[in-house]
Amino acid sequence: MRINDIIIKETPDFVVLNKPAGTLTIPDRHDNQLSSLQGMLKKHYGEIFTVHRLDKDTSGIILFAKNEVSHKYYSQLFETRNVEKYYLGLVNGQLTPATGSVEQAIMEHPVQKGKMVINSKGKASHTDYEVLESFGLYSLVKFHLHTGRTHQIRVHAKYLGHPIAVDELYGTEAPVFLSSIKKTYKLGKRTEEERPLLKRLGLHAWQLQFTDQQGEKHVIEAPLAKDIQAVVTQLRKNSGRSSELIL
Template structure:
């Protein structure tokens, strides 16, 4: 039975588009095959499924799988040729001097820490992320990020490289969670009850995905609504932490 907690945004004979919850893997874990993953869930329902692209475990949002070899080949080529429109929402630390811009910094895998990336001007592959600041808070900024290339952890490493890592990023940043007490100045803790975090995972959400459908012969685009934890954090920031620029 398909997991009812995973929203199906779109489905046809070629593709299935989902809103991936944070904490769910795209593909099976190399060391623990029993961990929940979209590939396994979809394979149970459809028998055969094709992975086109991936989202980090702690990233939520729109992700597309192919249902046959023809669809897989076509969309994989579009990803390879950067013919796919990808839009993310990221909450980053601090404030950017330029409210719109492009980060053009080469990246490569970090041999010292397997499974991570690093800035590499000597042997790294060219990596480009365009961004636009949407909202500013006292200590954070909400940005729209458009990766024009598809390197692993690209958005995370790029914003760290320019001095503004994601608000929560246990690998490339320095926080694992955000509490209301950090945002609300007159916060009063409840007696004998530990404070629960507003959000305790990567502050990154894949908002939109668009591409030209090879069979329908038209451009299609999908949007995944923000999950509750991200919405809750933004709501509290808007209420208690709007940036005063005076």
């Protein structure tokens, strides 16, 4: 992966990337410096500052600051909730009602490390959602984050009874196969095993809205990742829909 291939927007103060799924935002405890976005950006620019993070298996939009002054500015923007954050997620089942809001506090699981749970003693958490397309088996949902808790969308989606697709922590780790969508699916003569359309968390950071240090408003989007798009395309085809949704 080349950094230049995933840059969406760059200014003297910040760089916005379209993070591939499976890539760390920052090095993990094994210190995988060069396999993290932060490490690759440091090699590319010499100096880089992390402002916010995405889970390893979440794809999509992420912003890094290029100097200390902008790091302080953008970190404060995120902390004071002056950045609008929108995600697209593929959830299991048909989510009803089609629009709603979840305000359930989240805290770390008392026993299972790395997992979060809803608990009144946790930190206030607020997610709005809107179903963009419903296919029965799955729904494509837009999430608006008002807070930025760990695994917030995943936990709130589980609370709604419709966890994010391929979420081993809060739903099921079972991949999405074409055979589960297309009733007439048949394995090719030379194909021994079906390959999944989606084998990672079906969550994509789609859009950031913010005002920069010069007072200019930015609305920046990361196109939906190809693996999630492939599932949506097949769901449309097999539900009689061919038109692509315009977000």
